[in-house]
Amino acid sequence: MTEHEVAGACPLDCPDGCAWVVTVRDGTAVKLRGNRDHPFTHGTLCVKVNQYLEHAAAPDRLRHPLRRVGAKGEGRFERIGWDEALTEIAERLASVRERWGGEAIWPYQGTGNLGYLQGLQGRAGARLWNVLGASRHEVTICSIAGLAGTRYATGTTLGIDPESLAESKLILLWGVNTLTSGHHLWRFVERARARGAYVVAVDPVRTRTAKQADEHVAPVPGTDAALALGLLNVVVSLGREDERYLAGNTVGWPEFRRRILEFTPARVAGITGVDEAQLVRLGRRLAGTRPTAIRAGVGVQRHAGGGEVLRVLACVPGVTGDWQYPGGGLAYSTDGYFGGDREALARDDLLEAPVRTLLMTRLGEGLLDLDDPPVKALVVYAANPLTSAPGQDRIRRGLAREDLFTVVIDLFQTDTADYADIVLPATMQTEHLDVHDGYGHLYVAWNEPAVAPPGECLSTTETFRRLAAKMGLTEPSLYDSDEELAKQLLDFSHPSLDGITLDGLREKGWARLNYPRSFVPFDRGFPTPSGKLEFRSELACRDGLDPLAGYTPPREHGDRELARRFPLILVAGASHFFINTVFANKPALARRAGPPQVVLHPGDAAGRAIADGQVVRVFNDRGSFTALALVDDRVRAGVVTTTKGHWGKLTGGGAGINATVAERDSDMGGAVFHDNRVEIEAADPR
Numbered sequence: 001m002t003e004h005e006v007a008g009a010c011p012l013d014c015p016d017g018c019a020w021v022v023t024v025r026d027g028t029a030v031k032l033r034g035n036r037d038h039p040f041t042h043g044t045l046c047v048k049v050n051q052y053l054e055h056a057a058a059p060d061r062l063r064h065p066l067r068r069v070g071a072k073g074e075g076r077f078e079r080i081g082w083d084e085a086l087t088e089i090a091e092r093l094a095s096v097r098e099r100w101g102g103e104a105i106w107p108y109q110g111t112g113n114l115g116y117l118q119g120l121q122g123r124a125g126a127r128l129w130n131v132l133g134a135s136r137h138e139v140t141i142c143s144i145a146g147l148a149g150t151r152y153a154t155g156t157t158l159g160i161d162p163e164s165l166a167e168s169k170l171i172l173l174w175g176v177n178t179l180t181s182g183h184h185l186w187r188f189v190e191r192a193r194a195r196g197a198y199v200v201a202v203d204p205v206r207t208r209t210a211k212q213a214d215e216h217v218a219p220v221p222g223t224d225a226a227l228a229l230g231l232l233n234v235v236v237s238l239g240r241e242d243e244r245y246l247a248g249n250t251v252g253w254p255e256f257r258r259r260i261l262e263f264t265p266a267r268v269a270g271i272t273g274v275d276e277a278q279l280v281r282l283g284r285r286l287a288g289t290r291p292t293a294i295r296a297g298v299g300v301q302r303h304a305g306g307g308e309v310l311r312v313l314a315c316v317p318g319v320t321g322d323w324q325y326p327g328g329g330l331a332y333s334t335d336g337y338f339g340g341d342r343e344a345l346a347r348d349d350l351l352e353a354p355v356r357t358l359l360m361t362r363l364g365e366g367l368l369d370l371d372d373p374p375v376k377a378l379v380v381y382a383a384n385p386l387t388s389a390p391g392q393d394r395i396r397r398g399l400a401r402e403d404l405f406t407v408v409i410d411l412f413q414t415d416t417a418d419y420a421d422i423v424l425p426a427t428m429q430t431e432h433l434d435v436h437d438g439y440g441h442l443y444v445a446w447n448e449p450a451v452a453p454p455g456e457c458l459s460t461t462e463t464f465r466r467l468a469a470k471m472g473l474t475e476p477s478l479y480d481s482d483e484e485l486a487k488q489l490l491d492f493s494h495p496s497l498d499g500i501t502l503d504g505l506r507e508k509g510w511a512r513l514n515y516p517r518s519f520v521p522f523d524r525g526f527p528t529p530s531g532k533l534e535f536r537s538e539l540a541c542r543d544g545l546d547p548l549a550g551y552t553p554p555r556e557h558g559d560r561e562l563a564r565r566f567p568l569i570l571v572a573g574a575s576h577f578f579i580n581t582v583f584a585n586k587p588a589l590a591r592r593a594g595p596p597q598v599v600l601h602p603g604d605a606a607g608r609a610i611a612d613g614q615v616v617r618v619f620n621d622r623g624s625f626t627a628l629a630l631v632d633d634r635v636r637a638g639v640v641t642t643t644k645g646h647w648g649k650l651t652g653g654g655a656g657i658n659a660t661v662a663e664r665d666s667d668m669g670g671a672v673f674h675d676n677r678v679e680i681e682a683a684d685p686r
């Protein structure tokens with residue numbers, strides 16, 4: 001018997017970017033645990049990834065290429081060889097390109113793997129798509145409105161090191177369900193608490209996280225910017241703005257101050273539904289507590305005014321002066337602290353001419369409404385858009401198009417894969433090489449392959465190398481090995497990698513990026529055009545937005561006619577047991593998650609004669625899905641909640657939450673998952 005340990009990292013779309021250690025016995029991975037030495041992972045993974053090895057060995061794992069034999073969506077496939085599969089894909093892509101041009105190909109990459117080589121961070125496959133002149137795919141599904149919003153204010157998407165929350169005295173967990181969606185941060189929250197910090201959860205739902213906070217503030221969805229301006233109103237009324245910081249470090253304060261004064265506590269209570277006394281109390285706490293940190297999640301920016309929310313939240317520490325203290329400021333994303341050379345991987349210089357950009361959240365539109373050229377070939381990888389993207393009914397119609405050639409590269413036969421012409425089996429993280437950072441911490445990780453892939457699974461890099469060869473492409477960089485790619489990415493001359501070596505990283509599995517332990521990101525100014533925090537932004541003005549940070553109401557919330565027909569606002573965040581749609585087919589986790597549920601306030605349930613545990617239909621003009629009613633006051637009247645992730649084909653009926661979500665952008669792009677009015681009725685008992 002031989003046994004050894006291999007260092008790796010979790011590839012999933014999670015801020016925690018855990019470093020792990022795999023125990024391999026006689027060529028089989030037998031144990032997976034969090035890396036104990038890693039300051040953020042700290043020896044633990046999560047309820048989902050604790051089952052990763054079982055998931056990798058699951059009987060329903062894709063192990064061979066498949067060709068569809070039934071109708072699109074029916075799910076009937078036959079096994080074929082790699083050579084046959086790649087020959088067919090190469091021929092179809094070539095003929096689409098010849099007849100319609102490269103832009104008729106849509107490479108639709110999702111968030112299933114965040115790796116720089118195999119996944120999203122390095123835009124795996126981009127070299128091939130650039131050589132073919134395919135449409136550019138923009139990943140608008142997750143966080144981009146918030147990233148754009150912070151950028152107008154601070155000039156960057158980077159905020160504070162989340163670990164510095166340990167030094168905070170007031171922590172506002174704003175639209176983030178930390179204990180479910182990235183629980184490793186909680187240790188730092190608890191550390192701050194042990195030193196007297198006060199923790200507030202701002203969420204329309206009393207989540208697992210809100211229950212553990214010292215206080216829960218529950219605004220009506222989409223009204224957070226008004227809430228933040230209301231809190232600042234209290235700060236300013238008390239004269240507790242940091243005048244010295246404002247004078248030296250910000251632009252547009254007099255105008256922003258006037259705007260803040262418009263958001264009186266009484267008015268804000270009316271907009272947000274938050275009790276005026278609670279708002280004033282929290283405003284006073286904010287006025288008197290330094291440092292205050294805001295940890296914002298993606299939930300706050302999935303509304304018509306979502307970008308503005310993050311813009312205002314980035315302005316709050318400018319008014320209080322918190323940006324100058326360790327443990328003060330805003331943490332939204334750390335993506336970008338790692339100075340790896342992404343461009344060296346994606347090689348956009350290989351594009352012969354500019355191409356159009358297609359948005360991940362507009363798949364229905366792309367498949368149904370687009371011409372010049374229409375999308376004729378769709379290559380979906382590490383994505384399950386039929387379940388995860390807005391406008392499910394339209395996506396389904398688009399995927400069913402007989403003239404569309406669809407390839408799905410995945411680990412499992414997902415809802416989306418049922419519509420593929422060819423399905424290709426991908427490797428999982430223990431089976432391929434990769435490099436990772438995290439969007440909730442400042443570490444880089446190396447993932448060494450630990451075991452051989454099952455069946456005929458191939459890594460994403462290898463799949464694209466073989467496809468390029470089949471297509472007879474001569475661009476040499478299409479054939480770079482994984483190790484060469486890793487070296488191109490890891491440009492050790494970048495200051496963030498100072499002191500890190502390839503051998504060191506590979507040996508230990510992770511390294512802290514070269515930033516001090518406790519640091520203030522903008523102590524030498526902000527990377528805005530003015531070099532200061534911009535309450536007023538010329539760039540925003542140029543982009544057709546309000547030059548001044550402010551409040552944009554959610555679109556469906558305020559629509560009276562819509563409110564009459566669809567009185568309930570639906571928010572659907574992370575499930576504790578799945579990550580997006582990953583693990584929803586894992587029996588042990590699916591059992592723990594239970595069937596899709598929708599939580600209604602007792603008043604809303606009574607008014608509709610809906611009992612706890614009853615099967616209900618959730619619907620609007622766009623579509624419907626069924627779920628079990630859970631009657632509970634964790635939501636206020638008028639707000640209902642469910643979780644994302646369930647596969648339609650496993651939970652009956654085929655439809656999910658995104659059947660009700662509009663294919664519409666927020667103010668700064670990205671989906672409006674929670675700006676969604678619905679009605680609920682008891683499902684037909686027959």
Ligand SMILES: Nc1nc2c(c(=O)[nH]1)N[C@H]1C(S)=C(S)[C@@H](COP(=O)(O)OP(=O)(O)OC[C@H]3O[C@@H](n4cnc5c(=O)[nH]c(N)nc54)[C@H](O)[C@@H]3O)O[C@H]1N2
Pocket residue numbers: 013014015111142174175176177178180181182202203204205207219220221222223224296297298299300301303571572573574575576577578579580644645674
């Ligand atoms: N277990 C698990 N972990 C995950 C994921 C998962 O699916 N499951 N998904 C991963 C991914 S892809 C991401 S992007 C992150 C996301 O992690 P989070 O940022 O935590 O995102 P969500 O759970 O989508 O939403 C967070 C909270 O926002 C609330 N919310 C909705 N609308 C509003 C609003 O208008 N205002 C306020 N204040 N709150 C609002 C929701 O009720 C929810 O509790 O988590 C990652 N981690």
Ligand SMILES: Nc1nc2c(c(=O)[nH]1)N[C@H]1C(S)=C(S)[C@@H](COP(=O)(O)OP(=O)(O)OC[C@H]3O[C@@H](n4cnc5c(=O)[nH]c(N)nc54)[C@H](O)[C@@H]3O)O[C@H]1N2
Pocket residue numbers: 013109110111112113118141142298381382383384385387388389409410411412414426427428460572573574579580581582644657658661673
């Ligand atoms: N209603 C509603 N919808 C939402 C959200 C919400 O809050 N509410 N959240 C949104 C968010 S935050 C996100 S990020 C998106 C996610 O949407 P998507 O990016 O479509 O992610 P998933 O649906 O999880 O699909 C990921 C797929 O990748 C596969 N996979 C994993 N690793 C690999 C690999 O190495 N190679 C290949 N080829 N495949 C792999 C998995 O098996 C899975 O099928 O969903 C969004 N959808």
Ligand code: SF4
Pocket residue numbers: 010011012014015016017018045046047048049182183184579
């Ligand atoms: S999903 Fe998140 S918490 Fe779980 S192992 Fe992966 S990075 Fe860690």
Ligand SMILES: [Mo]
Pocket residue numbers: 013111141142143298
């Ligand atoms: Mo996400």
